[in-house]
Amino acid sequence: MFIIDYIKDIFKGLKSLLTGMRVTGYYFTHHKEIITEQYPDNRATLKMADRFRGEVVMIHDENNEHACTGCSACELACPNGTIKIINKFELNAEGKKKKAIDTFIYHLELCTMCNLCVVACPTDTIKMEPNFEHSVYDRSKLTKVLNRPGSKIKAGVE
Amino acid sequence: MLSLENITNAVHEWLNATLNPNLALLSEFLIVGVLAIALFAVLGLSLVLMERKVAAFIQIRLGPNRVGPFGMFQTVADTLKLIMKxxxxxxxxxxxxxxxxxxxxxxxxxxxxxxxxxxxxxxxxxxxxxxxxxxxxxxxxxxxxxxxxxxxxxxxxxxxxxxxxxxxxxxxxxxxxxxxxxxxxxxxxxxxxxxxxxxxxxxxxxxxxxxxxxxxxxxxxxxxxxxxxxxxxxxxxxxxxxxxxxxxxxxxxxxxxxxxxxxxxxxxxxxxxxxxxxxxxxxxxxxxxxxxxxxxxxxxxxxxxxxxxxxxxxxxxxxxxxxxxxxxxxxxxxxxxxxxxxxxxxxxxxxxxxxxxx
Structure with missing residues (x-):
């Protein structure tokens, strides 16, 4: 019947509108649901999400040792040439020449935070940090060296 | 008791007592016009602020909260900006x-x-x-x-x-x-x-x-x-x-x-x-x-x-x-x-x- 469908339509429409208004009314009256971060004010207590990617860093332990073998898997994995690895050869205890990392160059200004380098690293020596305050006055300051001065590879990492 | 009705009546009587009826009517027009414009200004400022606050709370945001307490002067600042443009x-x-x-x-x-x-x-x-x-x-x-x-x-x-x-x-x-x-x-x-x-x-x-x-x-x-x-x-x-x-x-x-x-x-x-x-x-x-x-x-x-x-x-x-x-x-x-x-x-x-x- 046309008339019954017509009236049904009206009530269905009204009901769905009221459902929508109940949701927004709930949010209007429940201010604890507010998700806004008042960033510069809450800087001290700001909690970033676990999987937030801000920049690539190299993990160093307390002896200033890292696990980077200089294999350049990350350099190959990077889609836009963000990482440049310069290797050197140093003599090990047995007097043999051994490849080691000299400089790990990371261009933050080119990085898209795709995480492919972290995935590619066979020794898990680089990771993503949630730091996002990267603004500087000079672009060249965004080109970073990730291995700390005087650091060397951990014993036993091949 | 002080009410809006008494105030308007008092103003009306005072104007008619001091001025001739035409001038009194004219000055009443003037007062009403000024009041209407004042009402418009106040309404414009408060309703825009209210809209922004209501919208923010419904969308789980905070809304304007920088200019003055609870962002109360945000719309005043916006109006000043628009006047200067x-x-x-x-x-x-x-x-x-x-x-x-x-x-x-x-x-x-x-x-x-x-x-x-x-x-x-x-x-x-x-x-x-x-x-x-x-x-x-x-x-x-x-x-x-x-x-x-x-x-x-x-x-x-x-x-x-x-x-x-x-x-x-x-x-x-x-x-x-x-x-x-x-x-x-x-x-x-x-x-x-x-x-x-x-x-x-x-x-x-x-x-x-x-x-x-x-x-x-x-x-x-x-x-x-x-x-x-x-x-x-x-x-x-x-x-x-x-x-x-x-x-x-x-x-x-x-x-x-x-x-x-x-x-x-x-x-x-x-x-x-x-x-x-x-x-x-x-x-x-x-x-x-x-x-x-x-x-x-x-x-x-x-x-x-x-x-x-x-x-x-x-x-x-x-x-x-x-x-x-x-x-x-x-x-x-x-x-x-x-x-x-x-x-x-x-x-x-x-x-x-x-x-x-x-």
Missing amino acids: EGLTPDGADKFLFNLAPYIVMIAAMMLLAPIAFAKGFQIWDINIGVLFLTAVSSISVIGILMAGWASNNKYSLLGAMRSGAQIVSYELSAGLSIITIVILTGSLQISDIINAQANGWWIFKGHIPVLISFVIFIIAVTAETNRAPFDLAEAESELTAGFHTEYSGMKFALFFLAEYINIFIACAIGATLFLGGWMPFHIGHWEAFNHIMDFIPSSFWFIGKTFFLIFLMMWFRWTFPRLRIDQLLNLEWKYLLPISLVNLLVVALMAVMGWYF
Whole structure:
């Protein structure tokens, strides 16, 4: 019947509108649901999400040792040439020449935070940090060296 | 007791005692004009802030909170910014109409203030055709909108203006019919008569379901007439880049913006007057003590409270419902609202004749 469908339509429409208004009314009256971060004010207590990617860093332990073998898997994995690895050869205890990392160059200004380098690293020596305050006055300051001065590879990492 | 009615009467007597009647009338005109402009400024500032806060809370945000406590002076800062901006007129525009349009919209909104009763005995002009005047003048603003859209010489503006025209022409009908239900019940077009008829209960309570239906239709229709979401196809930021006021900037834009909010206030004031009893306090039957306490609250507070309640309702709609397409908009009016309000009008007429209301 046309008339019954017509009236049904009206009530269905009204009901769905009221459902929508109940949701927004709930949010209007429940201010604890507010998700806004008042960033510069809450800087001290700001909690970033676990999987937030801000920049690539190299993990160093307390002896200033890292696990980077200089294999350049990350350099190959990077889609836009963000990482440049310069290797050197140093003599090990047995007097043999051994490849080691000299400089790990990371261009933050080119990085898209795709995480492919972290995935590619066979020794898990680089990771993503949630730091996002990267603004500087000079672009060249965004080109970073990730291995700390005087650091060397951990014993036993091949 | 100090009330708005006593103040206006005292001013009237003092002016007539000190000046001759013509000069007294002239200075009363002046006072009313200044008060109306002051009301517009205050309303513009407070309603924009209220809208932004309500929108923010509904969308789980905080809203403006930097300028002053709770962002209270945000709209003042925005107004200062708009005053300092250049009011650009495009080269290809029809310059006369382009510059005239915002004032037409504003004047239409200003004229609507005349018959509204803000408090007991506080009314600019209590004409005997008050409701008719309101419905007639409220449709003048569409001329301003059409003028703005045409004179801008911009296809988006013209589209927005045309949509606005189609929309207002359609929704005037059901808004008018739902107003007529109250006129039938009261038997008068005069605003003060309509309010006095609600002394023993507001129409929305006295009139049972038919008046409730016409109230809902009225709210829908005035939301459409004021070009607000979900009926904001005339502006439609996402498709028409703000429609008829795309080309406006600076203070001329601010006038359109202000007129939108003034129109909301006036539409809600009309709704509050017709359905919620204007400045009449809330009374329940024979609860003498309760009624006495309610009488103690000043009548202007009742009026402002009811109006802001309706404004909040319209903001709640706006931030809940998605925008309608033009065909859905016209379907809603011609297939649903108009037939329902016609049948409803018949039922209300029967009610009025048989006396089936309190």
